[in-house]
Amino acid sequence: MNNLLSPKSVAVVGASDRSGWSNSALTNFEKVGFSGDLYLVNRRGGIVHGHQAYASCAEIGAPIDLALLLVGADTLPAALEDVAAAGISTAVVLAAGFSETGDAGHRAQEQIVSLATRFGITLVGPNCLGFVNMLDKVAAWSAQLPPLMTGSVAVVSQSGATAHTIAAFAGEQGIGVSHVVSTGNEGMLDTVEMAMLLVDDPRVRSIAMFMESIRDPARFCTLARRAASLEKPVVALKVGSSVLAAEIAMSHTGALVGDDRLIDTAFAQYGVVRADSIEELVITAGLLAHTGPLPEGGLGVVSMSGGACDLIADRAENLGVELPGLAADTRLRLSEVLPNFCTVRNPLDATGAASADPSLFRDAIEAIATDPAVALTAAIHVLPTEERGDRIKQRLEIVAPAFAAAVGRTMLVDQTISVIDESTVMNMDSIGIPYAINGIHHMVQAVGHAISWSKWLRKDRGEPTTSGDRIDVDTTAAWSEADALKLLSSQGVPVVQHRHVTTQEDAVVASAELGFPVVVKLVSPEILHKSDIGGVMLNVDSEDAVRLAFERVEAAARSVPEATMDGVLVSTMRSGGLELIVGVVVDPQWGPTLAVGFGGIWVHIADDTALRILPVTKSDIAEMLSELRGASLFAGARGSKPVDMDHLAGTILDIVNLAGRLGDQLLSLEINPLRVDGSTIEALDAAIEWI
Amino acid sequence: MNNLLSPKSVAVVGASDRSGWSNSALTNFEKVGFSGDLYLVNRRGGIVHGHQAYASCAEIGAPIDLALLLVGADTLPAALEDVAAAGISTAVVLAAGFSETGDAGHRAQEQIVSLATRFGITLVGPNCLGFVNMLDKVAAWSAQLPPLMTGSVAVVSQSGATAHTIAAFAGEQGIGVSHVVSTGNEGMLDTVEMAMLLVDDPRVRSIAMFMESIRDPARFCTLARRAASLEKPVVALKVGSSVLAAEIAMSHTGALVGDDRLIDTAFAQYGVVRADSIEELVITAGLLAHTGPLPEGGLGVVSMSGGACDLIADRAENLGVELPGLAADTRLRLSEVLPNFCTVRNPLDATGAASADPSLFRDAIEAIATDPAVALTAAIHVLPTEERGDRIKQRLEIVAPAFAAAVGRTMLVDQTISVIDESTVMNMDSIGIPYAINGIHHMVQAVGHAISWSKWLRKDRGEPTTSGDRIDVDTTAAWSEADALKLLSSQGVPVVQHRHVTTQEDAVVASAELGFPVVVKLVSPEILHKSDIGGVMLNVDSEDAVRLAFERVEAAARSVPEATMDGVLVSTMRSGGLELIVGVVVDPQWGPTLAVGFGGIWVHIADDTALRILPVTKSDIAEMLSELRGASLFAGARGSKPVDMDHLAGTILDIVNLAGRLGDQLLSLEINPLRVDGSTIEALDAAIEWI
Structure with missing residues (x-):
């Protein structure tokens, strides 16, 4: 093999x-x-x-x-x-x-x-169109090959036509490929297996994939882990994020297309870089094949144009790419090098003065490239194409020594995307410029990926705890809220005080025990969304009101012909605090996943949930909570108490572990809401569904 | 001039x-x-x-x-x-x-x-570097000119270096320019004035601008209106952020607005297309110069690659570009043309069969290009570059007649971005292919702009009503909530029932009159954000509770040394319904603006506000409400009543008109929340600030 x-x-x-x-x-x-x-x-x-x-x-x-x-x-x-x-x-x-x-x-x-x-x-x-192995000079490829350069980016694509397009674009960007592989209908080998064949080759430094589907998530994870252990990036253009593309992919190579948010989550969790265009795929894979993992730090920029600095600053902020401030030492060096009217900052506009005196441009690049906060430096300048002639080559010969100051971490960047042909690459080689990217817009994006991926590699991921012993429960019948709350409670997950009663008078007794106001909710295994049919009475504040609530809930149950009513839940009415939604959902492809977000009606507007494929550690959960756009609410908003975040993450981990112990018949365990008020955390409602 | x-x-x-x-x-x-x-x-x-x-x-x-x-x-x-x-x-x-x-x-x-x-x-x-006028053959340009083609896109840029980069990129994309103008420090003439000189030239069909600032918004609007009346697009790459954000951020709504969002708003309102990169600027301006305003409809696509269709579908969904379904007639034509195994849809994968038989590709393009729902058609195919030789030229000669089926609305699109040089343009001309774009990713973006701009042109914008007579008020002293509510109420804006009282016992009497529960709020002109210091007591439900609330609010007022207390507001406690925030904020540059969004603590999470520069019509306000991500809540969420949208838009217009009558000392008028429950609309809190 x-x-x-x-x-x-x-x-x-x-x-x-x-x-x-x-x-x-x-x-x-x-x-x-x-x-x-x-x-x-x-x-x-x-x-x-x-x-x-x-x-x-x-x-x-x-x-x-x-x-x-x-x-x-x-x-x-x-x-x-x-x-x-x-x-x-x-x-x-x-x-x-x-x-x-x-x-x-x-x-x-x-x-x-x-x-x-x-x-x-x-x-x-x-x-399929077959494969090309540029390193060993094999071209089992049954269509016209575009001009290619030999290098260290392996291209793997389900679609042969797209493999061609990717490889051709790499050839036009001065990016050398090691292999071009098309897997077609994937009767036996899919893109992930092909990538597995390539990842161990020491001559392959990054893998660029085009995928319509991920047939086997477990194998995909194995590839991602192997690549990470070798510190080789996998950059993937996974199509099918739109409903329409999912349909097309089905007819195209007969592939199944997964839920796109889950794909995003999986890529982020397993350190696979996701690209949205062929340009992004190729330029990112090319850059990462050149740099490998970057040290900590952001993007340094030296330009001769204020306009280019503006564009880079906007683009970097937009993509969340850090343009770090410079160290005092760097600032001093730059102020010695640059004319007075230049402002010393990153991105640096060395102005026309650097055009007139290339040694000034060189010194500025060297100063920024060696700044401790800078991981990668872009020198914005036209490339030494043949058409531009000797003037540009001579200027760059003066600049080139700067590229040796931070080896593998300094590149030449032209402002707009164009072609980097073989003659330009040869000119760069002879001048001593090791790498170039065409186009500020694409460069910042690729650098952002390189920085994020390097950060991901450095991250301590910890070991998820195992769930513990299987809990034996009846998974054949539908469960009501009462069943779910009982299980949660028995397994140590905090649940709001409640009584499950079957008669009107028991409901009155229960509410008196709990204290007014209470909530009266229909219990029925067949009805999951009780509030939609009027099965939830909030703020019930007297014995008479409890009787009325019971009758209304009964009427609501009768409105659903197939539903059976198993009495009501009477629970303490809560107000204030924050409402979260915590769900463990078993995806047919990716297995158990965890979703955490803010609950209530706002969940639909804010679209503010964090997602992970299980298993996770407690610090993963803490990270999920911090990712929520509304995370600032945890610190206490408008007079509410700050949330005990450690306690919250721990409680969510308990819920995850409980779900893990319910066996492989579990479809979903959802707590909505999980009420959080300072250090008080309790489930107000829960639902468990079985496959 | x-x-x-x-x-x-x-x-x-x-x-x-x-x-x-x-x-x-x-x-x-x-x-x-x-x-x-x-x-x-x-x-x-x-x-x-x-x-x-x-x-x-x-x-x-x-x-x-x-x-x-x-x-x-x-x-x-x-x-x-x-x-x-x-x-x-x-x-x-x-x-x-x-x-x-x-x-x-x-x-x-x-x-x-x-x-x-x-x-x-x-x-x-x-x-500045001067200007080039390709049409009249003038080059008052004091730097090396890149290779340019003559055409109908006028380039105007503050930065000379960026003007050069834009023009050079246009030259590399086969896009002809009419002028290249750099304005430099703009001692007298800025980019907008230069564009005004260009827009009336009948040979100029679109204007591509690079701007670091908009010095005079009124003049910018004049340009936009003039361009719109001539049906000529202005495409602008506006970088950087202005110094004005800090001033705007003085009031709460202002903080939500932000300077760059105002630029986005102005561009959208006045029909100026905003680009984020030089590539987007040039490709969009080039396409629009070619097509002019498009008829109603979406993007039609014919390809020979399923991968390309996937990419286009994803990109189009991501950017909100419609890929319309095809008419029955078109589907019939296509099913007659295509082999059985092709799926008839848009985007259409005509498969390798179209590669083997170019006439099939031609017929498919013609069918889609003439579909009534298709405004613009992209035929995905490599371009006839010299390097690709005669084979591709011959194939495209067979395809070319399809481009005549929908003149000016059919183009050739290569999958990835590359160079379209003069020889390629000449080959296209001789073959009969009028337009080409390189790169699916850039094409879909440019098409999206073209469709949106054409839709904007077609829109009936109506005439905003004038505000009415000036209301004479004291704008020298700070206003409390009580002052603001009194004004609103006197001018017919619905306000929650309330009493402004100064003693504890009057507060008790007022609450008895209003009925429990009530809200007790501090009145102090110096304190705008009362709840932050504990100056708002909600759900006060007895006489004793009112006394306690009064004392607490007094204590809160004492905690702010410079504040004076002017009694309390007692108002009816409301619950349920939706809370909106409605603010008129006067921007020092753009003048009065209107922000509408969902209120409460969630406003920070949902980041869900719509913004307009005034004046607006009632239908503009209706449009703003429909733009909110949470707009579905207006239809009635979880049992709440559907909102009377006409009444709501009318009330907001009343607020806008009231603000317009307060004179030029107004800094902001903010209602937060404006409570909406079915057809009940009322301001629960308001603040007015003066310059």
Whole structure:
């Protein structure tokens, strides 16, 4: 498997002078300088592409590492049989007409996969363009290749056309790729498995992925953990954030598209950088392949244009990228270097003076790049393209020594995005400029990702505690609020004082015991949203009012034909404090997740919830609480008591652990609201649902 | 003034073989093909750039339209004197060292401006690079010009370096410019005035502006209105933030507003498109210059890649760009054209079949481009660059007829951003492809702007009513809540039942009259935020409680040394309903503004306010209410009554008109909360501040 992407001998099956795919594949092998053995197979034999073709793989009579199958869907089974007969264990399948075309195609694909499995053949595809390995000079790629540079960014994409676009864009941005892999319909290997094959290669320094779906979240996490342990970034463009894209992806490669917020959460938790455009994907992966993990600190900027500084300052604030203040020492150095009328700050406008005297620009870059608060420095200047001629090259030769002051952490940045072609890269090499990005807008974004990812790598993530023993409960029947509160209470989660009673008079007694005012709520396993049907009476403040409330709740229950009423809950009426919503929801793909947010009607407006995939630590929960836009309310708003945050995080962890002990039939455990008032924390309502 | 940018004779003052500026200027005049009279002036005379130079402008002895002054700041006064002596009425001033360098420079600039004014000279600059007029072939530009194409986008920028960057990027995107103007320190003419000179030119079809500040909002509005009346878009990249935020933040609503939000509001109200990057600025201005106002409808997309469709769908949803569903007729046409396995939708993936058969791609484009719901169609395909050779050109020749089906509303779009050079534009011209954009990500953004701007143009904006007669009030002393409520009430704005009393016993009597529970609030002109110091007692439900509340409020007042207590307000305690915040705040730059949002502690979390610069119509206010994220609450949430929206908008308009009648000493009038419950609307608290 590890050699799948570096075959030394390849059979091109379905080779034909009349096939564009075949012509492209042959041209590509030549273009990348494949030095292994290449065999052409055409069932009619004869001369193909100027060489004698074999009628079958079996006829070749030499060991072959990979078969590139250019044949159509109809002859694919026969081709696989021949591949097996020749003892070839890996095949790239171009043929389309499988799961992307609907149910019949899906069944056809299953047959192909089971055939390959029986023959012991590992399939790439079907419906894929294959792969290019620039490092080992293999191009099992059946379409025209764009101009590529060899480097350390591995590109993995479900879509072959998009793999092409990504690779072409990298080529246009002076970013070298190690591999370009398309997985197509992913009959056997998906993008995550391909990335797993690439991540350990020491020559691969970052992975750029294009994904329509994450088929196996557990495997995705394994990849993310492996990449993190090697300090290699995974940058992923995961489409399907819109409803429409989710539909398209279904028909495109037959992929399932997950809930987008959960994808965001998973990426953030596992340190995978999420990009929203091909430009962002490539520029970020390229930068991170160059820098690796950055030290602590922000972005330093030296420019000759005030306008560029304005643009960078706005963009950085917008994306939350820090432009740190400079150390006293740096400020002193800069004030010695710069003319009086320059203002010493970051971003630094070295003005036209730096244009007139490039050594001034050099000294300013060096001062900022070596500032302890600066992790990465951008020198804003046009690139030494051939068209710009010798004047720019000569100027940059004076500036270049500054790039050695903070190796791997200083780059040249042109203001707008353009092309960085091979001649520009060669000019940079000869001048001594190790890295460049085109476009302030894209640069700040990529730097933001690089800084966040590096911070994520440095973070101490701790060990989540395990939940403890399974609690044995009846998961076959629907649970009422009373059932849920009883369980919470029995397991040490604080619950508001309440009585579960079945008669009007018991309700009166209970309310007298609890003290007025009380809340009277319908208990019915069939009705989850009691308040929507008038099943919740708040502020009930006398015995008569309790009787009336009981009758109204009964009437509400009768309004729902299929519902059974199991009496009422009488509980102490609370007011003031903050209302949170705490839910453990089991996602069919990602498993148990935790959502924490502010409750009440405002939850819909504020859209202010934090989300994590479980397990989590108590400090993860504290982090979630601090992420809420309304987090300042915890400090005590308008006279309310400050919340005991440690106690709150601990209580939420208790709820999470309780959910973990309820077994795999749990669908959701939701507390809404969890009332928080100073150090008083209690569940006012709860619901448990089973699968 | 109208001929400022199209001089027929120019004197270059400070021309010298040793000056880079001078060399650049001469080269530029030649490059653009200036056919007027060009005179070189050097005080030493002699041969400059191979021509006989004049020692002064006065010596030339011919009528001259423009002086391009390349002299330094020190000799500028003498040069202006010479310019005046020669009867030249316009001068472009390159010299730096003025207001950009601080106070002394600022004074020097004022002297230069008053000198020019005295001489009757209109100045461009100082500290500017000048201007280029591609249409009339004038290049009074004193730096190296990037490669430019002639077209209909006028570029206006304060920063000369940024003007250069914008123009260069336009040149790299195949977008032709009509003018490139830099205004520098704007001693006399700012970007808005320059844009005013350009907007009436029928050859100018859009204006791309880079601004660090809007010096005169009224003039900016005049420009916006003029451009709108001509149906010409103004696209502006406004960087930085103004110094005025602090003043605005003096009152509570002001703190919610913020300076940059006001710019956003002004742009949205006056139909100016706001861009955040140079790429967005140029690509949007280029597209709009090509299309002009679009008909109603959304974006249609035809691609050969499912990945591209995914990306477009995500990006469009993210930016709120509509990808309309297709008409039955269009669907039928497409199903006849496309292979069975294609899914008929928008965005359309015509699959590899369209690559194999370009006529299929053509027919699909034509079907979508002529759909009644589609305003603009993007055909996703690589561009016919020279490097891609004849194969792509031939394919596009087959496709091109589709572009004629919806003239000016169909374009070619490459997936990622790259360069569209002159040879590509020429290839497009010869093939018959009228427009192209590079990069899906940038395209969707530009299309979104084009659709929104066109919608704005079509909107019936109505006529705001005038406020009515001035109300004579004492604006010299600070006003308490009681003063504010009294005014509101006297002017017909509904206010909660309340009594202003000064003794404990009167408070008891008042509360008995109003009925329990009541609210007891401190009245003090010096204390605006009463609740922060414990000056508000809610839910006071007995006579004893009123006495206690009075004492507590007294204590609260004593805790603020400089405050005087003017008794208490006793008002009916309200609960339920929705709480809004309505504020009229006078911005020192933009004048009176209206902010409407949800009130209470949640206002800080939800960050959910709508903002307008006054005047507004009632339907503007209705629109503001509908913009709030929590707008669904108006329909009645969790059993509360639906709000009478017409009544609410009317009440807010009454508040706005009342504010307008309070004269120009008003700083802010804020009602927080304005309680809304069904058709019951009343102010529970109000504050008025004077300048």
